[in-house]
Every structure is written in structure tokens, then in C-alpha cells.
Amino acid sequence: MREPIFRIDHLYKKFGDNVVVDDLSLAIQPGECLGVIGPNGAGKTTTIRMCLGQTAPDAGSIEAFGLPIPRHVREAKKRIGVVTQFDSLDPDFTCAENLRVYGRYFGLPRAIIEARIPKLLEFSALQAKAHVRPGELSGGMKRRLSLGRALINDPDLLLLDEPTTGLDPQARHLMWERLQNLLQQSKSILLTTHFMDEAERLCDRLLVLDHGRKIAEGTPRGLIREHLESDVVEVYGDGAKAVARQHAALAQRIETSGETVFFYLSEPRPLLQALSGDHSVRYLHRPANLEDLFLKLTGRQIRDEA
Amino acid sequence: MLISFYAAPRLTPRFYPVVLRNLLVWRKLAVPSVVGNIAEPLITLVAFGYGLGSIVGRIDGLPYVTYLASGSIAVSCALAATFESLYSAFSRMHVQKTWESIMNAPIALDDIVFAEMLWAALKSLFSVAAIMVVIFALGISRAPTMLLALPLLGIVGVTFASIALVFNALAKGYDFFTYYFTLVLTPMTFLSGVYFPIAQMPGWLQAVAAVLPLTAAVELVRPLVIGEMPHAWLEPLAVLAAYAFGGYYLALVLTRRRFYK
Numbered sequence: 001m002r003e004p005i006f007r008i009d010h011l012y013k014k015f016g017d018n019v020v021v022d023d024l025s026l027a028i029q030p031g032e033c034l035g036v037i038g039p040n041g042a043g044k045t046t047t048i049r050m051c052l053g054q055t056a057p058d059a060g061s062i063e064a065f066g067l068p069i070p071r072h073v074r075e076a077k078k079r080i081g082v083v084t085q086f087d088s089l090d091p092d093f094t095c096a097e098n099l100r101v102y103g104r105y106f107g108l109p110r111a112i113i114e115a116r117i118p119k120l121l122e123f124s125a126l127q128a129k130a131h132v133r134p135g136e137l138s139g140g141m142k143r144r145l146s147l148g149r150a151l152i153n154d155p156d157l158l159l160l161d162e163p164t165t166g167l168d169p170q171a172r173h174l175m176w177e178r179l180q181n182l183l184q185q186s187k188s189i190l191l192t193t194h195f196m197d198e199a200e201r202l203c204d205r206l207l208v209l210d211h212g213r214k215i216a217e218g219t220p221r222g223l224i225r226e227h228l229e230s231d232v233v234e235v236y237g238d239g240a241k242a243v244a245r246q247h248a249a250l251a252q253r254i255e256t257s258g259e260t261v262f263f264y265l266s267e268p269r270p271l272l273q274a275l276s277g278d279h280s281v282r283y284l285h286r287p288a289n290l291e292d293l294f295l296k297l298t299g300r301q302i303r304d305e306a
Numbered sequence: 307m308l309i310s311f312y313a314a315p316r317l318t319p320r321f322y323p324v325v326l327r328n329l330l331v332w333r334k335l336a337v338p339s340v341v342g343n344i345a346e347p348l349i350t351l352v353a354f355g356y357g358l359g360s361i362v363g364r365i366d367g368l369p370y371v372t373y374l375a376s377g378s379i380a381v382s383c384a385l386a387a388t389f390e391s392l393y394s395a396f397s398r399m400h401v402q403k404t405w406e407s408i409m410n411a412p413i414a415l416d417d418i419v420f421a422e423m424l425w426a427a428l429k430s431l432f433s434v435a436a437i438m439v440v441i442f443a444l445g446i447s448r449a450p451t452m453l454l455a456l457p458l459l460g461i462v463g464v465t466f467a468s469i470a471l472v473f474n475a476l477a478k479g480y481d482f483f484t485y486y487f488t489l490v491l492t493p494m495t496f497l498s499g500v501y502f503p504i505a506q507m508p509g510w511l512q513a514v515a516a517v518l519p520l521t522a523a524v525e526l527v528r529p530l531v532i533g534e535m536p537h538a539w540l541e542p543l544a545v546l547a548a549y550a551f552g553g554y555y556l557a558l559v560l561t562r563r564r565f566y567k
Contacts, residue, residue, distance in 0.1 A: 106412060
């Protein structure tokens with residue numbers, strides 16, 4: 001394995017008595033996309049803020065490109081691009097001006113900035129919007145401009161905090177395509193997300209965070225194999241709970257959420273046979289996915305925004 | 307290490323692109339801004355200077371309009387710097403999250419606070435220049451020493467920007483700034499010898515007035531506007547410097563606390 005481009009060792013952070021990041025370690029290899037998934041308040045955003053030197057860890061260390069953070073955060077940031085959870089585009093500037101002004105924050109020479117602007121507008125699929133202000137852009141366009149802006153310094157590492165939250169499916173797919181494109185250019189990405197399909201599609205490795213602690217780590221497929229049965233049968237309808245009691249023995253594990261019962265099993269045929277004659281319920285048979293993993297590891301209870 | 311809240315300001319040339327950013331935004335809105343900068347003092351000077359002045363007569367040997375104009379130039383400078391460091395800086399800091407996006411680039415909070423302070427002072431000089439044009443055009447004063455007042459007004463801008471950034475750092479919303487205006491700035495304009503001489507006030511109020519930054523500003527600027535040299539440099543400059551340095555340091559500490567929690 002090569003030397004990681006970014007590493008966090010035994011990171012620890014608390015606000016008052018509340019431990020938000022608890023003994024977190026991770027490493028990102030060059031060209032790798034590492035996903036961090038976890039419920040609201042799991043410590044994802046705080047971790048990113050510590051990586052950017054915006055809040056100090058209480059213990060542990062962070063290193064980007066071999067530079068310790070926060071001590072050499074300014075040097076490190078020259079090679080990092082950031083997309084935050086909420087758009088912070090400059091509303092008074094056009095798309096092109098947003099890129100130009102942001103390039104100046106990196107102290108880049110004018111010629112380099114001017115050469116990159118049309119390329120980044122193209123990358124963001126915003127060539128036609130170069131002279132339009134962000135207020136007139138759709139949510140997806142704004143996110144793509146935020147991503148384009150994060151690339152103005154041609155970074156080696158991207159920190160993306162929920163980059164597709166709030167986007168419609170078309171806009172998310174376009175965003176994913178762009179991120180895959182960046183991975184092909186062997187950029188490294190640290191991505192936090194709530195979307196399991198996003199994590200599965202983009203991430204080489206995943207880290208599941210809950211209450212500031214790492215509770216699982218591995219490739220998306222590997223995690224599912226390690227923690228879950230291969231198949232899931234979802235049963236809906238008034239009779240679902242009765243069905244669950246009746247066929248409990250056919251599944252390794254059963255979970256109930258509202259009126260839906262989830263059967264987790266490695267051998268689905270007996271249950272499917274039993275259900276095929278039962279008209280009191282509807283059911284769906286599918287392979288286990290990351291969402292199942294996530295719910296298994298972090299539970300089904302609602303987490304309010306921290 | 308992350309900077310300690312109480313560390314001395316860490317200044318680097320990285321503040322410059324932030325000043326430039328604000329200047330570029332201002333340039334887009336420059337026309338209404340300049341029109342306002344000229345119209346407001348023009349109306350005040352004509353209405354109060356000539357209108358009220360015809361009743362008041364002369365103050366300290368000056369026609370009232372001259373007395374008023376030479377004092378209100380300092381007020382306009384202070385107000386312009388204050389507005390920029392309260393409402394506009396708060397928009398950038400809190401509402402638009404502009405500061406956060408800047409800090410994701412290799413620019414530190416210390417650079418941003420310094421840039422905001424400097425920019426507010428620079429912007430106050432745009433207002434001052436507009437008023438000087440009005441004073442010149444109306445013939446209220448055509449003294450060349452007026453130009454010497456510009457660098458001093460730059461210091462006045464720095465002072466009031468620094469004080470305002472303290473309140474910016476503490477603010478939860480725009481409403482908070484009303485306190486500063488009604489409880490601090492408005493009373494100060496009445497106590498600083500802008501509209502009437504400080505000697506008209508009771509002794510204890512004169513003592514208060516003597517340590518106000520706006521009084522110091524008026525003492526320095528008024529003589530220069532009417533073509534004289536200030537009677538004293540050291541004391542008013544020391545008062546301004548104390549507020550500027552004290553305000554700036556306090557603003558920086560409070561802003562660090564706000565961000566680096």
C-alpha cells in the first residue's frame with residue numbers, strides 16, 4: 001500500500017460534556033474515495049472542520065500530504081478543495097466571477113485562473129451561465145458551481161460534506177458523474193453522505209460513524225457481506241405483523257418499522273413460497289444493500305439535527 | 307496549533323484578496339452608493355446648515371454651515387465605517403457564509419477580520435471624499451488643508467470599523483445593531499461637538515465627551531477642513547489609537563471565539 005495522502009489518528013473532540021468525535025482514525029490513499037456515513041450528529045461535519053483547521057481537536061492528529069494540521073493548515077489547504085453542506089457562493093458575483101474571486105483567495109496567478117475558468121464552467125455544465133448570478137441557478141447548478149469552485153486550485157484532495165443533499169435525482173446523477181470523472185483523474189475524495197446509493201456508487205471504502213465513533217469500515221460490498229444476510233424480503237400491509245410471527249423461523253433476523261416487516265435471510269425461497277399464496281400482504285424480495293447495513297448498525301430511531 | 311483566542315493578531319498579506327473581493331462587490335453597486343453619499347450630506351448641509359444656520363449665526367467664529375460641515379464629515383466617516391462593519395460584514399460573516407468559504411481557501415480568520423476592518427475604513431473614505439466634493443462645490447470651504455484631513459479620516463474609519471466589529475462578533479442577528487446605534491453612536495454624535503460646542507454642556511458631560519473617539523476625530527478634522535492646523539495632535543490621536551487598537555484586538559478575540567469554538 002502506498003503512503004496515504006491524508007490520515008487521521010485517534011482524533012478526539014468534545015463540546016462541553018458532549019463527545020462528538022471519539023477516537024477516530026482513517027486514511028485515504030491517493031486516488032481513493034473514502035465515504036463517511038452516519039446519522040445526523042455522528043460527528044461528520046465536525047471532523048471535516050477539524051481537517052480544515054477550523055476547530056482544534058482535543059486529542060489525536062491529522063496529516064494532509066505529510067503536513068500536520070492545524071499547524072500547517074495553510075500549506076495543506078493549497079492542495080485541498082472543499083464543498084460544504086450549504087452553498088456559500090458569492091451572491092453578488094456571476095458564476096465566472098465566483099470562480100475568479102475564489103482563485104485569488106489561493107493566490108493563484110491571473111493567467112492560471114483565467115485559463116481554468118472556462119474549463120471549470122464546462123466541467124460544471126454551466127458554460128451558458130457564466131454571466132449569471134447564483135441566485136438565478138437551480139439547486140443542482142449551484143452545487144456544481146460549488147464543486148467547480150473547489151477545483152479552482154486543482155486540488156489533490158477533495159473534502160465533500162454531503163454534496164448532493166437536497167438535489168433532485170437528475171442533478172444528483174450529474175453530480176456523481178462529475179465526481180467519478182474526478183476520481184478517474186486520480187483525485188482523492190473524502191465524502192460524507194446520507195445517501196447509501198451515493199456511497200455505494202462512488203466510494204472505494206466506507207466508514208460508518210455513529211456518536212463520533214467508527215463502528216464499521218470496509219468496501220461497500222465487503223461490509224454488506226460481513227454484517228448482513230444476503231437477501232431481504234420486505235412485507236407490507238395490515239397482515240404483515242401476523243406474517244412475521246407466523247414465518248419468523250424462516251429468517252435469520254426480522255425487523256419491524258411501522259407497518260413494514262423486514263426479513264433478513266440467506267435462503268429466501270421458503271419464505272417467498274409461503275408468501276406467494278398469501279393475499280393479505282404485498283412483498284418485495286431484493287438483495288441486502290448499504291441502507292440495510294446502515295440501519296442495522298445505527299438503529300432505526302430518528303436522529304434530530306445536531 | 308490553532309491560534310489561541312488571545313494571541314496577538316497574526317497578520318499576513320493574505321488579507322488582500324478579501325479586500326479586493328469587497329471592492330469588486332462595491333464597484334457593482336457604486337452608482338447608487340455614490341449618489342447616496344453625495345445626496346445625503348448635500349441635503350443635511352443645505353437644510354440644517356443654511357436653514358438652521360441663519361437663526362444660529364456664528365459658532366466659534368465660524369458660519370454655522372461651516373461649523374456643521376466640518377464636524378459632520380467626521381460623523382459621516384464614522385457612520386460609513388460602522389454600517390459596513392455591522393450590517394455588511396454580518397451579512398458576509400453570518401448570512402452568506404462568505405467568511406467560511408474564504409476560510410476553506412488558504413486564508414485565516416485573522417486575515418479576514420483585518421481585511422474587513424481595512425475595507426470598512428476604505429469605504430468610509432469614499433463617503434468622506436463625496437462630502438468633501440459637496441463642501442467644495444457649495445463653497446463652504448476650499449482650503450487645501452482639507453486634503454490633509456483624508457489620512458486622519460482614514461484613521462477615524464479604522465477606529466469606528468474596529469469598534470463596530472466587536473458588536474459584529476457578538477451579534478446573533480441584525481436587530482442587535484440597533485442597540486449600538488441608539489445607545490452608543492447616536493448619543494456620541496450629540497456629545498462630540500459636531501452640532502454645537504462641547505463647552506455648552508454641563509461639566510460632567512464635557513468630561514465624558516473628552517474621551518469619546520468622535521470628539522477626538524472632530525478636534526483633528528474640523529481645523530483642517532476650514533484651513534487651519536489642529537490645536538493639539540497628540541491627545542486626540544492617542545484617543546483614536548486607543549479605541550482602534552483596543553477595539554480591533556477585542557473584535558479579533560471575540561470573532562475567534564465565535565468561529566473556533
